[in-house]
Amino acid sequence: MLDSISFAQRQRLAYIDFCLLFKGAIYRQDLINRFEVGLSAGSRDFNLYKELAPENLDYDSSGKRYYQTAQFKPLFEHDAQRTLTKLANDISDGFDAIGDMHFPVEAPSSLNIPDIFIVAKLVQAILNNKAVSVIYTSLSSGSNARELVPHAIVDNGLRWHVRAYDRKSNSFRDFVLTRISKVTLKQSPAAEERSEQDAEWHRLLPLQLVPHPKNVSFPTAIEMDYGMENSQLLINVRAAMAGYLLRRWNVDCTERATLKGAEYQLWLQNRFTLNNVENLAIAPGYIKS
Known part of the structure; x- marks a missing residue:
């Protein structure tokens, strides 16, 4: 069915999918403002998205927003490396989900490409000011559960990592994204765990x-x-x-x-x-x- 709709509407559906994946929620007005469409056109896009992926979103009438369900599975394919690059450059439109023009430009390969769903959960935590519980595999202690308060995802030139407050060491540290195997959203952080307290970052x-x-x-x-x-x-x-x-x-x-x-x-x-x-x-x- 996606092949039968216009390119412009596929862009809008990809944007809904992108916001649900990385933000955990989307307001109808977000779509209207981003693409400058009318209220009725925006409603049609959400109705079509729900028809294509009925288990992906629910409507919160009190907050007047659509939010990601526990059964969410992306309708589009979001390439991890390209999405991270777009996020880093504040191009969070999700258009990579439906294909971009390719240019004859190459870049050195990274060690590994992070799991897009791990990245999405961490971005959700950052945007919604949440702590996370993760399984992290370190060089010194192997795989262990840790509680982090992430505030930035960074490309260090070789691989991607998340900057976060580590409740185990009570300090701000860097954690390699590819070493994180599970992320669960937790409660909001305490004042001393927030990004404003990360002196080395600021x-x-x-x-x-x-x-x-x-x-x-x-x-x-x-x-x-x-x-x-x-x-x-x-x-x-x-x-x-x-x-x-x-x-x-x-x-x-x-x-x-x-x-x-x-x-x-x-x-x-x-x-x-x-x-x-x-x-x-x-x-x-x-x-x-």
């Missing part, structure tokens, strides 16, 4: 990056690669993300630019900015003073 570090003084023979090439001005690149990065960026760009973080190798084309000139930053074990050459 603290911005100024990084002063320059062409490596020993490994690069023609620094102008590096200046062009990174759009440097006055032979340097000045950027601000979250303290919680600094280690990931420094590793991804292979930035030499030693005090006197002593790392050797063609891969080290940048040097962190203001190394002192990393003082009192956690999670820097992966920063190339960094040794805490």
